[in-house]
Amino acid sequence: MRLAVLSDIHGNADALAAVLADLKGQAPDAVVNLGDLYAGPLDVARTCDLLAGARIDLTVRGNHDRMLALGPRKPWDAAALPHLTQATLTALAALPATAVLGDVFLCHGTPQDDATFWLEQRSGRGLVRAPLARIEALAQGLAQRVLLCGHSHVARTVRLGDGRLVVNPGSVGCPGYQVPGTDPYAVCSGSNHAVYAVLDHGPAGWTVAHRQVPYDTAPAVALARARGFDDWAQVLATGWLGET
Numbered sequence: 001m002r003l004a005v006l007s008d009i010h011g012n013a014d015a016l017a018a019v020l021a022d023l024k025g026q027a028p029d030a031v032v033n034l035g036d037l038y039a040g041p042l043d044v045a046r047t048c049d050l051l052a053g054a055r056i057d058l059t060v061r062g063n064h065d066r067m068l069a070l071g072p073r074k075p076w077d078a079a080a081l082p083h084l085t086q087a088t089l090t091a092l093a094a095l096p097a098t099a100v101l102g103d104v105f106l107c108h109g110t111p112q113d114d115a116t117f118w119l120e121q122r123s124g125r126g127l128v129r130a131p132l133a134r135i136e137a138l139a140q141g142l143a144q145r146v147l148l149c150g151h152s153h154v155a156r157t158v159r160l161g162d163g164r165l166v167v168n169p170g171s172v173g174c175p176g177y178q179v180p181g182t183d184p185y186a187v188c189s190g191s192n193h194a195v196y197a198v199l200d201h202g203p204a205g206w207t208v209a210h211r212q213v214p215y216d217t218a219p220a221v222a223l224a225r226a227r228g229f230d231d232w233a234q235v236l237a238t239g240w241l242g243e244t
């Protein structure tokens with residue numbers, strides 16, 4: 001069983017195209033998508049077209065999919081909204097918050113909440129890995145051996161005490177972000193690759209490959225800058241944000 005896991009595409013059509021091309025060489029048995037499909041200042045309409053033509057077996061709804069469809073909308077959602085049809089918004093609203101595929105559980109944030117990090121927590125002006133006890137508490141009651149989440153955009157695999165795995169594939173299209181407010185923080189992957197994961201089930205257990213796919217980010221950088229999202233432009237160009 002080979003499973004490809006995509007998450008947090010965020011309207012980055014060029015990154016998605018690179019991942020879809022890379023996927024052909026991986027020949028997965030199934031492809032799943034953990035949400036946050038469109039929110040952001042990039043080529044949302046083309047992302048929609050690419051997803052319509054791609055083989056995605058199961059998609060769960062991200063917090064930005066929910067806010068785009070149902071509100072309240074934040075700046076990333078507002079940037080994407082003019083490029084989406086009502087039919088797409090209706091489809092986003094209808095996506096499930098969680099799903100199960102065989103021995104694999106899917107959610108965007110945590111099983112309970114699409115806007116909470118499962119594997120990370122705040123520390124200073126960034127995120128660090130959450131303590132095992134907290135990660136395990138959020139996994140209580142789930143029977144599946146592989147638990148998938150996105151949302152933080154941080155690619156990471158964590159083993160629970162009982163051997164289950166929680167895997168965040170990272171973000172296809174948004175390698176970092178800044179969260180403003182009275183206690184701001186920023187997250188960046190440190191590379192501008194399109195990121196996803198390929199999981200293989202074999203006799204010894206699950207192998208997890210976090211794949212970092214290069215692509216030409218220049219068009220997305222130009223689009224982000226033209227639409228007034230300089231932080232997006234910086235992180236798409238370099239993988240880095242400020243001093244993070």
Ligand SMILES: [Fe+2]
Nearest residue numbers: 008036062151
């Ligand atoms: Fe996201």
